[in-house]
Amino acid sequence: MSKEFIYTEIADGIASQIRNGVLKPGDKLPSVRMMCQEHRVSMNTAKRVFLELESQSLVESKPQSGYFVSRLMSVKLPLPEVSRPSLMANNDEPDELISRVYENMGKKGITFFSIGIPSGDLLPQAKLKKEIIQATRELKDGGTEYEELHGNLKLRRMIAVRSLQWGGNLNENDLVTTNGGMNALSFCLMALGKPGDTIAIESPCYPGILQLANGLGLNVLELPTHPTTGIEIEALRKVIPQINLCLLIPNFNSPLGSCMPDDHKKEIVQLLSEHHIPLIEDDVYGDLYFGSSRPKCCKSFDEDGNVLYCSSISKTLAPGYRVGWIAPGKYKKKIMKLKLLHSTSSISIVNEAVANFLKSGRYEKHLQQMRRALQNNYQNYVQTIADYFPEGTKISRPQGGLSLWIEFDKKIRTTELYDLAIKQNISIAPGRMFTLQDQFENCMRLCIGLPWTEETRLCLQQVGNLAKKL
Amino acid sequence: MSKEFIYTEIADGIASQIRNGVLKPGDKLPSVRMMCQEHRVSMNTAKRVFLELESQSLVESKPQSGYFVSRLMSVKLPLPEVSRPSLMANNDEPDELISRVYENMGKKGITFFSIGIPSGDLLPQAKLKKEIIQATRELKDGGTEYEELHGNLKLRRMIAVRSLQWGGNLNENDLVTTNGGMNALSFCLMALGKPGDTIAIESPCYPGILQLANGLGLNVLELPTHPTTGIEIEALRKVIPQINLCLLIPNFNSPLGSCMPDDHKKEIVQLLSEHHIPLIEDDVYGDLYFGSSRPKCCKSFDEDGNVLYCSSISKTLAPGYRVGWIAPGKYKKKIMKLKLLHSTSSISIVNEAVANFLKSGRYEKHLQQMRRALQNNYQNYVQTIADYFPEGTKISRPQGGLSLWIEFDKKIRTTELYDLAIKQNISIAPGRMFTLQDQFENCMRLCIGLPWTEETRLCLQQVGNLAKKL
Structure with a gap:
């Protein structure tokens, strides 16, 4: 045996x-x-x-x-249903709702279950400060001059080394740095999509991606997505003739927290490659796995350079540093040109500091702690939701990442819940933010990247109590 | 009287x-x-x-x-002619030439007359290092968290205060920060132009702008431009019915160094406003005047918010910091949304450091020194060109900025001159880079932002000697 x-x-x-x-x-x-x-x-x-x-x-x-x-x-809370978005491209952007949720950002005294980044308490801020100071001292020009267009060499080497963990085998020249993860996605969409093209994405999907694609004039096709295994391959296969591009967050997708099984990843990479449809892969949550090992990426199965792998440190280390990267495969020339034209150069100081932090081995230790904290948060959230949320509440089963997806009974409208909660200084992200069509009105995303304190617990209870009233 | x-x-x-x-x-x-x-x-x-x-x-x-x-x-070198580009939109991007010139960027041992940024010797690098270290220490989160979407408040206040110098009267809420000046222009073009729209620009024009506009699918209409007074108003008036957008560098335009007289600025602002054509103004060179006072900006004459004023510190302080800004007038909402989607947030540390540097009054002192150095360089360049360049060489009369525009006899092709010069480790910027059509083959731009040393002088002589051979 x-x-x-x-x-x-x-x-x-x-x-x-x-x-x-x-x-x-x-x-x-x-x-x-x-x-x-x-x-x-x-x-x-x-x-x-x-x-x-x-x-x-x-x-x-x-x-x-x-x-x-x-x-x-x-806890026996049921799983949300597989999403069933309309298979027509939609562009009904929930602008007003997003503005309403974002306008309170940064205000003191509000508990933000609505944001998708880790709280400062989970970040090694003191150590990073030291790295910035060190980098500034050591850089010959103090970071005042332009970096080479590819970006900081040391950082690219460290990212290449780390790619082995997810089954990649990148080298430094496969990588181009960007000003954060959204900047990476924006370059990919600008490089490969033209107005009128159709892009396939998961549903529900991170609002920034929906708005970005919509803003660039792309038709956005939201596809059925399973809460634990991600986008449904058969649904993708059916729309192949209609689409020009595909963007996925295979690992711990926000808002669902789903993780595509390896064989799904492989199949999708092959399917898209056969039809010459570029795949943009957003892996910003990949390092935040709750299990024992880092999941692979679609890029791991990329044989002909058709996958544009994007990631950053915004969800794991320092959102404000805006350090991200792309491994653009065969589309590198286009991406390099866009970087030159739209941002000229990355910012040396922060990139050098992050490179040194990675090189010191501290990043790995930090990630271990952070994963433990997030997993612990997740369990506490689930328990509190089971105890205080209305009967019939369904929740996703994130296997990593920063998000938990809640599906209430159809009668509970989360835009109304938002209005009630914000009066109590609690901010949630209504489900309607995560789609360009008429769905998810009874859903919401909760960020689990807050420190688990008595206050957090009370606020979460309060959300449950308010939902019960609706 | x-x-x-x-x-x-x-x-x-x-x-x-x-x-x-x-x-x-x-x-x-x-x-x-x-x-x-x-x-x-x-x-x-x-x-x-x-x-x-x-x-x-x-x-x-x-x-x-x-x-x-x-x-x-x-020195009695004649002025170049007013440019006479074809008045058809063109898109013949000199991609290969630009790559050839850029591929050597950053290499040691080359004298770069080709780049459009000040040499590190002209920048207060030691003082800036101190500001970065100070900012990192003082920022509560060490800069790891997102800034507010508008950007650093202190920086915006300082920019607003400085706007009084050019006849503006901005306040902090009129401003949005960006990752450098090109990022500011890219947001403006993305916000206001859609593929197929036509944009009017000066000719010759900074290559980044040509490529950016072309890359976004805009038709680029290059207009006749006077080497000292900038774009010809009558030419602009004639094409008003054809254009959707206009982008100008009114003060010390790269590559010509021209400066539009105030009455031209006023007239153009009124003309475009009447026809609801947004004006994007790039003022990155405005602080580098050789005369006794700072020229006004088009924004100074903007009554209805139709001018999007863009600037940065990339040409005056620290190209690598990527600190820029837009005063987008009535287009602010669009610009803010693009910033959120494409870059999420500016980078706190560098923005805070620059804000403190401006607040300390050191920027003003630094600018005085830099202006003096550039003006001195300019005079030395002119003298050397008069002494060593072929007969019939025409040169522009920059009243500020970093560029000098050279027009040789028609027989001298500057792409050939580039190939000869780079073999001697000297890099120049051939005129063809500054247009999307077939012109300026006998022109080139020289950056005057290098320190004036014996070596610089010898290299400039060498360019003249090589040109004589052609």
């Missing part, structure tokens, strides 16, 4: 006991050592069993104490 | 003596005190006479010694 088979067999056995209720939430599992003896397997195999169960959110580890059945398992 | 009339009358008299050769290059002029006695005018009036003559580059002041007839007057 292969090693591969042994550990999945053991894991499946335990998983079914958990699902059948033989093992209850909070129950302690046997130690790794005991597992070795019981099943006559190596330490490595025993460890892989727990990693597997952990990646399925079935068990959780407690430092110094071992593994326990996840408390999440006591 | 009004004061206004007295000082211009006296100045005109002296100017005509200089032009007639009664006063020779290097001759000392009477002191301010003597001028008062001779003409029975006040000190102020006498001073205005000299400022007026200085702004026409007829006289130059020497510290502690008084005013002298400018040495430049000994």
